[in-house]
Amino acid sequence: MSKSNRPDGSQQRHRENADPDESIRPLPWFLVMLLGAMAMWGGFYIYITPSGEDSSYGDQRTIETLRPPVPVAGGGVLVDGKLIYGGKCAACHQATGLGVAGVFPPLAASEWVIGEEKTLTHILLHGIVGEIEVKGVVYKGAMPAWQSMSDAELAGVMTYIRGEWGNKAAPITAETVKTEREATKARTAPYNGGAELKPAS
Numbered sequence: 641m642s643k644s645n646r647p648d649g650s651q652q653r654h655r656e657n658a659d660p661d662e663s664i665r666p667l668p669w670f671l672v673m674l675l676g677a678m679a680m681w682g683g684f685y686i687y688i689t690p691s692g693e694d695s696s697y698g699d700q701r702t703i704e705t706l707r708p709p710v711p712v713a714g715g716g717v718l719v720d721g722k723l724i725y726g727g728k729c730a731a732c733h734q735a736t737g738l739g740v741a742g743v744f745p746p747l748a749a750s751e752w753v754i755g756e757e758k759t760l761t762h763i764l765l766h767g768i769v770g771e772i773e774v775k776g777v778v779y780k781g782a783m784p785a786w787q788s789m790s791d792a793e794l795a796g797v798m799t800y801i802r803g804e805w806g807n808k809a810a811p812i813t814a815e816t817v818k819t820e821r822e823a824t825k826a827r828t829a830p831y832n833g834g835a836e837l838k839p840a841s
């Protein structure tokens with residue numbers, strides 16, 4: 641019989657290490673003191689730190705710096721068009737102004753956006769239903785009317801889309817929106833596509 645094959649298993653028992661045992665070892669006193677001191681200092685620091693004041697860290701810009709009112713010729717200020725665009729237009733025309741291929745036409749480099757300001761104002765005031773060609777592609781969808789927006793808001797959002805994404809068209813004033821709103825007030829339905837818009841302006 642070989643040595644490793646003892647039937648009573650004593651060979652295996654003999655090979656194993658003794659079970660480890662654990663004695664109680666408290667944290668060293670200086671560590672306890674240190675932790676206690678740190679906790680007290682932390683509490684004291686929170687207590688003495690003034691709250692409710694402007695932090696000297698982080699983004700120092702205020703809402704005013706982020707959204708400076710833009711004075712326009714003839715008095716008044718322009719509403720932040722970017723904000724309106726993000727809230728009302730970006731869902732369809734996208735933040736990039738590129739729209740969604742085949743569904744929502746682009747506003748970037750669109751002839752309707754950078755073209756005649758009256759036409760653009762009419763589009764925003766009354767919406768479009770039917771075929772409209774934008775940058776050589778025909779779209780057949782529905783663009784909502786935005787009559788509920790104020791003259792200043794419409795001027796703001798149109799000025800924004802005319803100056804964003806490489807577009808370089810002149811701003812549109814609230815005065816223009818007011819005039820066009822008055823001039824087209826008889827209209828109750830959206831424009832029937834691009835064909836009706838061109839002569840309408």
Ligand code: HEC
Nearest residue numbers: 728729732745746750752768769770774779780781782783
């Ligand atoms: C529900 C989706 C939707 C929303 C929201 C929307 N549009 Fe449109 N827009 C369209 C569609 C669809 C067309 C094309 C209409 C057609 O095919 O008859 C269009 C066309 C246009 C056009 C003319 C075509 C072009 O690409 O230049 C302009 C300008 C425009 N939209 C501006 C805006 C602005 C500014 C807003 C926000 C105030 C806005 N749209 C919000 C869907 C939308």
